[in-house]
Amino acid sequence: MDYFKxxxxxxxxxxKYGFLNILFNILYAFFSTLSFLVLMPMLEVIFKPTAPKVTTEPTFKGIADTINYFKEFISYHITNIAGDDKSKALMVVVGLVIVTFFFKNIFNYLAMYFITFLRNGVLKDIRNDLYKKTIExxxxxxxxxxxxxxxxxxxTDVLEIQHSFLSILLMIVREPLTIIFTIVAMVLISVKLTIFVFIFIPISGYVISLIGKSLKRKSDSVQKEQGYFLSLLEETLGGLKVIKGFTAEKEFQKKFExxxxxxxxxxxxxxxRTNLSSPASEFLGIGVIAVLLWYGGRLVLIDGxxxxxxxxxxxxxxxNILTPAKAISKASYSVKKGNAAAERVLEILETENPLKDAPNAIDKKTFDTEIAIENVSFKYEDNYVLKDFSLTIPKGKMVALVGQSGSGKSTIANLLTRFxxxxxxxxxIDGTDITNIKKHSLRQLEGLVTQxxxxxxxxIKNNITLGIEGKSDEEIIEAAKIANAHEFIKDLPNGYDTNIGDSGNKLSGGQKQRLSIARAVLKNPPIMILDEATSALDTESEKLVQDALEKMMQNRTSVVIAHRLSTIQKxxxxxxxxxxxxxxxxxxEELISKSGTYKKLVEMQSLG
Structure with missing residues (x-):
């Protein structure tokens, strides 16, 4: 129950839906008990046709006399309506039974009707919060x-919470109330018989509880395994070309199977284990009923x-106690399963974001002087990728970072964007530590084009305008022209309204990259970060993209992480x-004249 809080x-x-559910559950529980109590006058009409009629309105003599008063009250009104006509009296009693069962079921429906809005609302809000947390x-x-x-x-885990959440509401309100009202009625009919029954109910309850002990552990295993094969499916769909290219279908099939x-x-x-709960609780319930028949029969036939x-x-x-008791035992199993799901969901919701905005973080709207990287050391796990790294990038300048793979170039881009x-x-930036600038504000100053x-x-239009509001069609076309993308876009069937498919797979690599550049151009940030933006392209595409990049970087501060050294000579x-x-x-020119590491890198690429 910890997660329930x-x-x-x-x-x-x-x-409000919860309160309405509780109200109608109370009425349901009351009419559920009443529907059995009105059977007594009907049975009296059938089995005691010669019993004297109640002709004077009865008076209530206290709680102990409640059942007698109820029977006499009903009998008095039946006599008023039917007189001495036994057939009419039976019709009245049958009608009364139907009315009470009708109201019982109407209130049951209304209780379930209102709880639906609460359940689905909770489902929606948890999913929204999970998605928000996921992107945060x-x-x-x-x-x-x-x-x-x-x-x-x-x-699936959120759905499991939804089902267990409903089970808890039933367990807290409807079923216990039904049991309470029913027990009160049973006590009023016969205290002896009720005491006898309740000697056996705890025994059966204990046996049922033993069945549910391991459900949470089993449920956790099921949910973890489901997460694993969904991951495998996602990886398979993402890497289908490689799987087919390396004929690894059997290997992945084995993993999935x-x-x-x-x-x-x-x-x-x-x-x-869950299915065992219903027959076990029913069998134990029938055991209680059998004992009841024996002892109750003695009270009727022998004791009188x-x-x-x-x-x-x-x-x-x-x-009538058995149905809610079974529902409570099922609900307790659901709660155990839901507990495992809730732990997994709350693990994400309660994860602290280490990259939170500082309490006094500012909104920075402009970039005025320089970016200063001061004695930065950084590691992803155990080993430092950057060690005491310092670099100043003045406004309006293009700074290129080159080096072999693993030298820390892309890490600089990750740190500048505060990923x-x-x-x-x-x-x-301009003397202000980026941890004291709101993340949204910082990233608004930066444009990012990745490999x-x-x-x-x-x-295409929605991909170019991603996160950018209020841009006209003319501005979008102008950004596409700067990115050398307009020519191929206008030849597509629906132009800028053409859907580009999953991950843009309907386009070539060069076309996709030019769209990424158009997106960065339209954003028009003062700082541009290019992380190996041309390394995955063929020569012809590279020329078009390089031309687009050069147009984009004019009068802008640029940090270029380069694989191909021919692209950063300027x-x-x-x-x-x-x-x-x-x-x-x-x-x-200065680095070539030094005949150091840079010249070796250039010569290696020239030979390649």
């Missing part, structure tokens, strides 16, 4: 987690302290990196 806050906006958490969080596992938590096999065994155990019609109504009431925070040192063109299954400063440190810096 955390989940319950999601029900607060829908509390730093990239480092998802480099450690499988995407499919996160998808499983937002999908092993996962679904584990899921099969976990699910079988869980479902069978109980009327036959009262005993039959009592039996109905006793059976990660530095371990030591500081990065400042992998990240596009979405949407139109840079104001080239910084050569090796193992997280600067080994050389200067213009292309």
């Amino acid at each position: 955390k989940i319950i806050r999601y029900a607060i906006p829908y509390k 958490l730093p990239i480092s969080y998802f480099s450690e987690k499988r995407k499919g596992d996160t998808m499983a938590r937002i999908g 092993a996962s679904t096999s584990r899921f099969y065994h976990f699910s079988n155990t869980l479902v069978n 302290s109980l009327n036959g019609e009262d005993f039959i109504a009592y039996m109905g009431l006793a059976y 990660y925070d530095v371990n030591k040192g500081a990065i400042k 992998d063109s990240i596009l979405f299954n949407d139109t 840079a104001d400063m080239i910084v050569v990196m090796q193992k997280g440190k600067i080994v050389e810096q200067g213009t292309h």
Whole structure:
């Protein structure tokens, strides 16, 4: 129940539906008990046709006399309506039974009707919060987690919470009230018989509780395995070309089948354990009823302290306890399963974001002088990727970072955009540490073009205007022209309204990259970060993209991470990196004349 306290806050906006549900559950529980009590006058009409009629309105003599008063009250009104006509009296009693059962079921429907809005509202809000948290958490969080596992938590785990959440509401309100009202009626009919029954109920309750002990553990295994095979499916769809190209279909099929096999065994155990609850509780309930028949029969036939019609109504009431008792036992199993799901969901919701805005963080609207990287050291895990790294990037200048793979070039881009925070040192813009600038404000000052063109299954127009509002069609076309993208876009079937497919797969690599550049151009930020933006392109595409990049970088501060050195010869400063440190810096001509690391890199690429 620990998680319930955390989940319950999601029900607060829908509390009116909760109160209506409680109201109609109270009425349901009351009419559920009443529907069995009205059987007593009907049985009296059938089995005691010669019994004297009640002709004077009865008076209430106290709680102990409630059942007699109820029977006499009903009998008095039946006599008033039917007189001595036995057939008419039976019709009245049958009508009364139908009316009470009708109201019982109407109130049941209304209770379920209103709880639906609360359940689905809670489901919607948890999913919205999970998605919000997912896009707020730093990239480092998802480099450690499988995407499919996160998808499983937002999908199936939240559904499990929804089902268990409903079970708790039933357990707290409707079923206990039904049991309480029924027990009160049973006590009023026969105290002896009720005491006898309640000697056996705790025994059966204990046996049922033993069955549910391992459900949470089994449920957790099922949900984890589901997360794993969703991840595997997501990886398979993302890497289908490589899987086919390397004929690794069998290997992936084996992995998937092993996962679904584990899921099969976990699910079988869980479902069978859950299924055992219903027959076990029913059998134990019938055991209680059998004992009741024996002892109650003695009270009627031998002791004479109980009327036959009262005993039959009592039996109905006793059976009326079984349904809510079974529902409570099922709900307790659901809660155990929901607890495992809630733990997984709350793990994401309660994860602290290490890249939160500082309490006094500012909104910075302009970039005026320089970016200063001061004695920065950074590591992703154990080993430092950057060590005591310092670099100043003046406004309006193009600075290129070059070096072998693993030298720390892309890490600089990750730190400038604050996808990660530095371990030591500081990065400042116009003298202000970027940790004291709101993330949204910082990223508004920066444009990012990465090696992998990240596009979405949407139109070209919506991909170019991603996160940018209020731009006219003319401005979008102008940005596309600067990016050398307008020519191929206008030839597409629907122009700028053409859907480019999943990850933009309907376009070539060069076209995708030019769209990424158009997006950065339209944003028009003062700082541009290009992370190996041309390394994945063929020569012809590279020329078009390089031309687009040069047009985009005019009068702008640019940090260019370059793989192909031919693309950065015009840079104001080239910084050569090796193992997280600067080994050389200067213009292309200065570095060539030094005959150092940079010249070797250029010669190696020329030979290549």
